Amino acid sequence: MHNNGEKLIGSEIFFECLRRENVEYIFGYPGGALLKVYETLHDVEDIEHILVRHEQGATHMAEGYARATGRPGVVLVTSGPGATNTVTGITNAYMDSTPLVVFTGQVPSTLIGNDAFQEADIVGITRPITKHNFLVKDVKELASTIRKAFYLATNGRPGPVLVDMPKDVLNADCIFEWPESVDIRGFKPTIKCHANQVQKAAKMIAKARRPLLYVGGGVITAEASEELRKLAIDQQIPVTMTLQGLGAFPGDHPLSMGMLGMHGTYWANQAVSNCDLLIAVGARFDDRVTGKVDTFATQAYKIHNDIDPTNVDKNIKVDLPVVGDSKDFLASLIEAMPKAKEDRGAWLSEIEAWRKQCPLDYTVEPDSLKTEFVIDEVSKQTRGHAVVVTDVGQHQMWTSQYYKFTEPRSIITSGGLGTMGFGLPSAIGAAFGVTDRPVVLFTGDGGLMMNIQELVTAVFNKLPVKIFLINNSYLGMVRQWQELFHQEKYSFTDLASSNPDFVKVAEAFGCKAMSASNPESARNAISEALAYNDGPVLVDFRVIRKDMVFPMVPAGGSISDMLLARLNPKTMV
Amino acid sequence: MKHLISVLVENKFGTLNRVAAMFSARGFNLESISIGETEDPEISRMTIVTRGEDRIISQVLKQLNRLVDTIKVTDLTHQPHVERELLLLSLKLNKSTQHEIFELANVFKGKVVDIKQKSITIEFVGSPDKINTAIDLFRPFGIRELARSGAVAIHRGEN
Ligand SMILES: Cc1ncc(C[n+]2csc(CCOP(=O)(O)OP(=O)(O)O)c2C)c(N)n1
Numbered sequence: 001m002h003n004n005g006e007k008l009i010g011s012e013i014f015f016e017c018l019r020r021e022n023v024e025y026i027f028g029y030p031g032g033a034l035l036k037v038y039e040t041l042h043d044v045e046d047i048e049h050i051l052v053r054h055e056q057g058a059t060h061m062a063e064g065y066a067r068a069t070g071r072p073g074v075v076l077v078t079s080g081p082g083a084t085n086t087v088t089g090i091t092n093a094y095m096d097s098t099p100l101v102v103f104t105g106q107v108p109s110t111l112i113g114n115d116a117f118q119e120a121d122i123v124g125i126t127r128p129i130t131k132h133n134f135l136v137k138d139v140k141e142l143a144s145t146i147r148k149a150f151y152l153a154t155n156g157r158p159g160p161v162l163v164d165m166p167k168d169v170l171n172a173d174c175i176f177e178w179p180e181s182v183d184i185r186g187f188k189p190t191i192k193c194h195a196n197q198v199q200k201a202a203k204m205i206a207k208a209r210r211p212l213l214y215v216g217g218g219v220i221t222a223e224a225s226e227e228l229r230k231l232a233i234d235q236q237i238p239v240t241m242t243l244q245g246l247g248a249f250p251g252d253h254p255l256s257m258g259m260l261g262m263h264g265t266y267w268a269n270q271a272v273s274n275c276d277l278l279i280a281v282g283a284r285f286d287d288r289v290t291g292k293v294d295t296f297a298t299q300a301y302k303i304h305n306d307i308d309p310t311n312v313d314k315n316i317k318v319d320l321p322v323v324g325d326s327k328d329f330l331a332s333l334i335e336a337m338p339k340a341k342e343d344r345g346a347w348l349s350e351i352e353a354w355r356k357q358c359p360l361d362y363t364v365e366p367d368s369l370k371t372e373f374v375i376d377e378v379s380k381q382t383r384g385h386a387v388v389v390t391d392v393g394q395h396q397m398w399t400s401q402y403y404k405f406t407e408p409r410s411i412i413t414s415g416g417l418g419t420m421g422f423g424l425p426s427a428i429g430a431a432f433g434v435t436d437r438p439v440v441l442f443t444g445d446g447g448l449m450m451n452i453q454e455l456v457t458a459v460f461n462k463l464p465v466k467i468f469l470i471n472n473s474y475l476g477m478v479r480q481w482q483e484l485f486h487q488e489k490y491s492f493t494d495l496a497s498s499n500p501d502f503v504k505v506a507e508a509f510g511c512k513a514m515s516a517s518n519p520e521s522a523r524n525a526i527s528e529a530l531a532y533n534d535g536p537v538l539v540d541f542r543v544i545r546k547d548m549v550f551p552m553v554p555a556g557g558s559i560s561d562m563l564l565a566r567l568n569p570k571t572m573v
Numbered sequence: 574m575k576h577l578i579s580v581l582v583e584n585k586f587g588t589l590n591r592v593a594a595m596f597s598a599r600g601f602n603l604e605s606i607s608i609g610e611t612e613d614p615e616i617s618r619m620t621i622v623t624r625g626e627d628r629i630i631s632q633v634l635k636q637l638n639r640l641v642d643t644i645k646v647t648d649l650t651h652q653p654h655v656e657r658e659l660l661l662l663s664l665k666l667n668k669s670t671q672h673e674i675f676e677l678a679n680v681f682k683g684k685v686v687d688i689k690q691k692s693i694t695i696e697f698v699g700s701p702d703k704i705n706t707a708i709d710l711f712r713p714f715g716i717r718e719l720a721r722s723g724a725v726a727i728h729r730g731e732n
Contacts, residue, residue: 186644313632317628
């Protein structure tokens with residue numbers, strides 16, 4: 001601990017600031033520009049540094065930690081290649097509004113702009129993918145910049161903030177002063193929703209006969225699940241969620257309709273297409289959700305609540321915008337609702353009919369294994385209580401369909417950017433943040449290979465991450481599109497002859513591993529893996545190779561026209 | 574339609590770049606952008622000329638507002654304002670055209686800032702429309718070089 005008024009060098013100020021921001025973990029990787037910082041770190045005891053094996057891994061770990069805990073993730077990497085390796089993770093965090101503070105070392109100020117060894121203009125490179133970024137030019141600005149960085153990352157719509165720290169700044173000294181408050185002239189997010197707008201929304205809801213809540217990750221960020229549940233149940237409004245919104249409303253509640261959009265449920269998409277009022281909360285009308293925009297929810301009056309005004313009227317024209325925090329919106333809405341209630345019985349039974357018409361189901365055969373079975377089984381054995389992390393691909397969509405998320409902060413997935421390689425490191429980050437719930441990763445054989453080196457990080461730290469590898473020896477999602485839309489030209493998606501033996505690979509990393517290829521062995525492997533807490537465990541599920549995710553809206557199609565099954569690709573409803 | 578947007582920003586390095594990058598990253602049209610310090614040395618004023626339908630312009634305004642270095646964004650298009658642009662025009666000069674050039678320059682309240690045997694440079698200040706007209710009219714004399722500043726604009730005062 002250091003006090004205000006003490007004379008410190010930059011690297012000491014750095015750690016003192018992190019301490020004051022209550023940082024528990026730094027995900028990092030050393031290098032020349034950070035030698036002084038790592039020298040200081042050697043004697044820091046109250047902040048734990050996690051050594052990753054690739055800087056992309058560090059950013060994803062910080063994301064996993066942030067999304068599981070709601071606290072900002074912290075990354076520390078060296079200049080040049082260390083910094084550029086974080087670009088994918090930063091972009092991912094930007095797209096999914098995840099609070100991250102990324103510290104990069106930089107060559108000495110005097111060398112900036114000289115194409116010096118290990119110099120990269122990381123502030124320039126990350127300008128379009130950060131909420132904001134800083135180059136600290138003087139050690140006197142270090143503390144206030146770090147304070148601002150954390151403030152910006154976590155307030156308003158969260159996002160990644162980068163702080164670039166030249167080597168000489170980290171070595172220079174000055175009197176340490178921690179700014180107690182932050183005031184940034186150009187950053188004053190609207191938290192409180194406009195009362196008139198809320199009143200109008202309440203009136204619309206009271207009058208609506210076929211209302212629908214469309215809920216995104218913003219509700220989870222705002223910790224507004226309680227309010228959402230109350231509003232939905234009091235008013236008998238069904239709830240559909242985006243990929244990031246899953247868990248905001250309990251997936252096992254009769255009013256839950258699961259996910260909407262490209263691989264959403266048939267009944268959710270039908271409800272969107274037939275509702276007379278769509279109440280969008282903390283969601284941004286992503287193109288994977290809307291499909292063809294001019295056919296999206298055409299019969300509905302649209303209310304849109306978002307903390308970020310740029311999300312409003314961006315993709316879809318809304319009738320009633322309400323800018324502000326989703327918790328404030330839902331809470332004031334509950335207050336503003338008139339006592340009299342509309343009978344929504346007819347609407348709910350219509351939805352029930354769609355649900356029966358095209359339910360999510362799959363068949364089980366004794367000698368082969370389906371991904372749907374694995375996910376369903378994990379959902380049952382964890383009673384919907386796990387923190388579930390996914391990679392990107394078919395397994396990600398099946399997870400959204402078959403895992404019954406019952407609580408917020410239960411799904412951690414790359415939605416906006418769709419980053420393969422996100423899964424393993426973010427699951428590790430989540431496991432650092434959450435110790436009272438199992439952390440389960442569903443990953444593909446393609447995605448796992450993209451950051452498999454982080455197995456070392458999991459093993460070394462004895463993290464009980466359950467790595468459930470959905471191994472179809474294909475880049476499955478791409479293969480699905482090739483089959484459906486590209487004349488079955490399976491160009492470079494078959495990995496059968498080049499994949500390694502994942503069980504052996506995991507074992508070489510020191511990770512417990514097993515495999516399963518039928519329902520019986522899968523069920524046993526899942527329970528064994530869930531019971532094992534002495535470090536990570538990998539189960540290589542050898543699933544049938546050519547399964548496809550249905551239902552599906554072809555890219556650019558209307559969400560009311562879903563492709564329901566492979567056998568009958570013409571079955572458009 | 575054309576919009577004239579005035580933006581107060583923190584006077585910091587990288588701010589212009591951030592604004593310009595936002596326009597290119599989101600595919601917004603950016604016709605001109607000019608920036609300079611204001612009466613407060615910590616603040617700069619940017620004048621941006623862009624084009625688009627109402628929905629696009631409303632996104633432009635919101636995205637500008639979202640930048641952390643942005644203090645205030647005003648769409649001046651439909652408000653009383655004064656808009657000016659500076660043009661430096663260098664023309665070929667010879668005995669036969671000399672007279673006409675001077676006369677035309679006078680009509681446009683141009684100011685001769687440099688004159689050599691075979692060339693003349695004239696400075697014009699005016700609305701972008703006036704500047705366009707001036708360029709068209711001088712073109713037949715042979716333009717050697719041309720530089721224009723992009724618009725700068727400010728609210729009209731009140732009575
Ligand atoms: C970094 C990156 N590269 C490429 C893609 C394109 N892509 C999307 S899904 C996919 C296939 C994923 O295959 P796998 O990890 O085996 O999972 P599966 O779909 O089989 O479940 C690919 C290549 C991507 N999303 N991210």
